[in-house]
Amino acid sequence: MSVNLPLITILGPTATGKTSLAVRLAAESGAEIISADSRQVYRRMDIGTGKDLSDYQINGKQIPYHLIDIVEPGTKYNLFEYQQDFLKAYSDIQLRSKQAILCGGSGLYIESVLNGYKMASVPVNEKLRAELEGYTDAQLEQRLKSVKKLHNNADFDTRKRTIRAIEIAEYQKSNAEQIPDFPKINSIIIGVRMEREAVCLSIYNRLKQRLRDGMIDEIQALLDNGIAPDDLIYYGLEYKFVTQYLLGEFSYNYMVEHLNIAIHQFAKRQMTWFRRMERNGFKINWIDGQLPIEEKVAMAMKILDGYNK
Numbered sequence: 001m002s003v004n005l006p007l008i009t010i011l012g013p014t015a016t017g018k019t020s021l022a023v024r025l026a027a028e029s030g031a032e033i034i035s036a037d038s039r040q041v042y043r044r045m046d047i048g049t050g051k052d053l054s055d056y057q058i059n060g061k062q063i064p065y066h067l068i069d070i071v072e073p074g075t076k077y078n079l080f081e082y083q084q085d086f087l088k089a090y091s092d093i094q095l096r097s098k099q100a101i102l103c104g105g106s107g108l109y110i111e112s113v114l115n116g117y118k119m120a121s122v123p124v125n126e127k128l129r130a131e132l133e134g135y136t137d138a139q140l141e142q143r144l145k146s147v148k149k150l151h152n153n154a155d156f157d158t159r160k161r162t163i164r165a166i167e168i169a170e171y172q173k174s175n176a177e178q179i180p181d182f183p184k185i186n187s188i189i190i191g192v193r194m195e196r197e198a199v200c201l202s203i204y205n206r207l208k209q210r211l212r213d214g215m216i217d218e219i220q221a222l223l224d225n226g227i228a229p230d231d232l233i234y235y236g237l238e239y240k241f242v243t244q245y246l247l248g249e250f251s252y253n254y255m256v257e258h259l260n261i262a263i264h265q266f267a268k269r270q271m272t273w274f275r276r277m278e279r280n281g282f283k284i285n286w287i288d289g290q291l292p293i294e295e296k297v298a299m300a301m302k303i304l305d306g307y308n309k
Contacts, residue, residue, distance in 0.1 A: 005304060007090070007185055009102045011036070011110055012192035013270040014263065015202040016289035017296070019055050021192060022103035023063050024297045025304075029099050032064040034089050036104025036113075038082075039235055042073045044222060047215040048238035050206070066093075073222055074231045076164065080119040082109050083182060090185075102187070107273030114189075114282065116182040122171045132163045140166065147173055158234055188307050190300050191274060191284040198290055203263050207256070216242055237262055 008031070010022045022033050033056070035041075039049040046053075056063045066089035071077050086102075093100040104110065112119065132140060140162045148169040172179065194202065219242045222232060232243040238259065245255040278284055285303045287296050 005099060005188060005307060007100050007102055007187040009110060009187045009189045011189065011274060012105060013199060013267040014105050015199060015206050016192045016194050018103055018192050019052060020293055021296050021300060022101050023055055023058055024293060025300055026063045026101055027058045027061060031099035031101050032093050033101045033103050034086060035065060035067040036102050036106050036109045038106040038109055040068045041070050041077050043069045045073050047210050047213050047218045074227045079108065079112055080121050083112055083119055086113050105270050107270060111277060113185055114187050116184060118179040118182060122168045125167050128167055128170065129163060132166060160234060188304060189282060189284045190303060191286045192289045193286055194289040199267055200264055203267060204260055207260055219243060220246055237266060
């Protein structure tokens with residue numbers, strides 16, 4: 001595979017094997033991987049976010065990765081910060097004449113790079129926050145819809161998240177002319193997907209494995225180290241449900257059952273996002289995630305070789 005290709009993007013819903021494919025491709029070409037996962041940026045949040053850092057070692061070789069373990073848990077890492085960190089990593093990789101592979105399932109992060117979203121660092125607006133605290137959840141939802149085009153319901157996971165989304169949208173609306181352009185990034189996009197039944201099984205099996213691996217202990221340790229429960233709940237999915245279980249709000253069985261459902265719904269939202277990207281002109285070359293890894297690598301190499309021709 002030529003290292004003169006544009007950015008390679010490997011995307012897909014959760015539990016479809018994106019990382020293993022990216023690592024194998026990186027091993028073939030000496031490429032480096034830039035993560036596009038909104039939660040793997042946090043240190044000590046390993047099992048719940050599925051970092052699987054051992055996957056980045058293949059045949060005794062360490063595959064370089066970026067934008068994993070870069071901020072402390074409890075902080076609210078945002079899209080603007082991701083764009084800036086991506087550009088630093090991508091520029092560094094290019095300066096060293098290496099191939100870059102963007103890999104992950106956070107559609108918003110991926111599209112913010114590939115579509116060049118104009119973003120700015122948004123300061124806290126205490127006056128607006130005080131006003132919004134008096135709103136009901138339904139009123140917050142309507143306020144956000146009035147200032148932002150929504151692609152999914154992630155901004156409604158918690159009141160804090162909805163208020164921050166309104167704060168960002170209001171700022172960008174008022175300061176549009178001052179926001180700098182994001183550089184154009186060309187990319188070959190490879191998607192990994194499975195049939196719905198296979199994804200559901202993969203999600204359930206992975207959840208059981210994460211519980212066996214100590215995910216509850218990991219989240220308890222974060223709480224013991226002073227991370228506020230609301231901050232962990234803010235991160236959603238595993239961190240939301242397990243924290244609520246540890247707070248005594250759920251039974252263990254209720255937590256597992258409803259977390260499993262929530263992850264399935266999340267995977268569905270991811271595919272909805274990627275299909276919308278296709279409708280908006282992005283060419284995604286899909287690969288069946290159920291194929292043996294050797295076949296997936298061969299298909300990906302064929303796609304990339306075709307670009308060279």
